[in-house]
Amino acid sequence: MRFQDAARDGRAVVYAGIQADPLVARAADALADAARDERILARAVMNGGSTDPTHWMAMFPALFGPAADAAARARSEAVLAVSLEVADRGDAARSQFRGAIVEELTARLLARRVGPAAVRRERRILFDGVRAEIHPYDVTVERDGDAEAYDCKWGARGIGADVLHQLDDARVHAVDEETALRVALVVFDAERSCAVRLARSTAPSAGTTIVALETLDGLATVR
């Protein structure tokens, strides 16, 4: 098993521009330090129609009400501000930004556990005698004898047969080569919604870890 940078077609070049936008990094910074409820706030605002911060502050009284402590409120305000910036980019761009933010957040959380040098982006995984997948994995952890591959989705609806097959194929090929490869799908959505989506799927998922919004912090602490 070996890793390789993905070749960039036109679409990938455009998306790379989104990934490199400073807004993506700032959003990932804010979300990496956020708690579950603040991440739900981000999900709502980045999905939302209103760009009025007072509307969202009123919708999340536990985060912005008088009972919120100063540190938590500061985190919530940072999440709200950056989420509104994403929403303000317009419907066409925001879906790309949201995807890039989930990827960057995943990379940052993983880096806390394995160090930034081991975390790579947009990589293909090659196996002897196996035709390589066209689509790269969003995030990989590449260490000798200890590799991980992640795809990232904004919502549970993104859990589809294609991505589940791709992740499971890589896992199976790694087993064939007697190499360790953990595969996971990171979904910035509730566990309940992910479970519903998975229940409808006939694609293989037993060997794929689903990392939902509630369990994101496990990327930084648990292999």
Next chain:
Amino acid sequence: MTQGIGITVEAVIERALAAYAALAEVGEEIDDEWSYIQDLSEAWRDRLEAVAAARGSETVDPSIDDAIERAIDEIGGIEDPHRAIDWLSTFPQVTLLALGERP
């Protein structure tokens, strides 16, 4: 916004579920996702109904009533079925958080 005085958990969840049902109808415009929408809606409706069953007679603070009313307003303006499907997951989470419940 509605007045929160005397509003119960059961009443706000009843309003939320009515808005949620209308949101599901918007999402159903995506034919391929019809079954997913039914399952997703049922899963979250069950969760909200469980909260109503456990805390239904409890009175909510006006700020919570306002929070849920704002969430209802937010989804009430959605016309795009793709956004509606996204909010079929998001709206119950926001509602449950407002009520101090785990999603």
